[in-house]
Amino acid sequence: MDSLTQIVLGAAVGEAILGKKAGNKAMLYGAIAGTIPDLDVFASYFTDTVSALAIHRGFTHSIVFSLLFAPILAWIVSRYETFKNFKSWFWLFFWSFVTHPILDAHTTWGTQLFWPFDLRLAFKTIFVIDPLYTLPFLVFLILAMRQKRTSEKRRFYNKMGLIISTSYLILTFLLKWMAFIQFESALKTQNIDYLEIDTRPSPLNTILWSVNVQTEDAYLLGNYSFFDTQPIPFESYTKNHELLGDLVENESVKRMIAISEGWYTINKKDDTLYFNDLRFGLLSLAPKSENFVFKYRLDIDASGKVTFNEAPKDSRDGKKLLTELWQRIKGN
Structure with a gap:
């Protein structure tokens, strides 16, 4: 806290x-x-x-x-x-x-x-x-x-x-359990097969809850407010774990995977790999946002040493997220 x-x-x-x-x-x-x-x-x-x-x-x-x-x-x-x-x-x-x-x-x-x-x-x-x-x-x-x-x-x-x-x-x-039931029901209604489900409260409240859902090749992210009247939408994020290649055997990479408890995706931009820790969600509620709260750039030196560096955040993203959260709490 x-x-x-x-x-x-x-x-x-x-x-x-x-x-x-x-x-x-x-x-x-x-x-x-x-x-x-x-x-x-x-x-x-x-x-x-x-x-x-x-x-x-x-x-x-x-x-x-x-x-x-x-x-x-x-x-x-x-x-x-x-x-x-x-x-x-x-x-x-x-x-x-x-x-x-x-x-x-x-x-x-x-x-x-x-x-x-x-x-x-x-x-x-x-x-x-x-x-x-x-x-x-x-x-x-x-x-x-x-x-x-x-x-x-x-x-x-x-x-x-x-x-x-x-x-x-x-x-x-109790609130977490109630939200879990709603997420589970939504997945069943939408005929989504999943391997694991993980729920958590959204920032600053326990009315709006977030979920990470693991499927075979992707993670689904969704939100549910106790004031919702519409079905819960899920956004899909491809795992891309194969982009790590041989780096998956690197000690630092293995430690980071363990720290994230396996909830991560990999992105590649301009030949640079990024590690996204999904446990803390996104800095935006916009559909298909890639603005993860914890995103790390993988830097590899000539000797093959891997260093994780957290991607910088824009303070404006935080302010925008608070506005989006307030609107989303009131229901979809």
């Missing part, structure tokens, strides 16, 4: 564990701990694109990380804070750490919560930024923050924020 959401979650967890004894400092340390797992993004400055993608939401988003670093920070803080109970600080940092990847596990990218095991949890029930999750949570956190440390209202407001946000998170599973 986005940084603001993780700050709010961490602060609320800190308050729930130690707010009565440490007051707003519990929120502060919880908020800090809630952002620490995302420091893995700095890996992109020190390594190649593929390695950075593999690292992201890996070790720092695991239970192992929480168990290793919670006692270290608890020891440091308990040395200089007025409230010096190590055990209490440990639980604050541990739960602030571990709730971060648990929340991220509900997004499309997912997390390696059980690192070092090669298992990425990705429930794909909520977009990385969802105002319906974050804003009510934030309001209750601010209300709690304004109360005295020992106030019953403070605990009530914080508890309500946690309950409402968690309830919404649970609701997204």
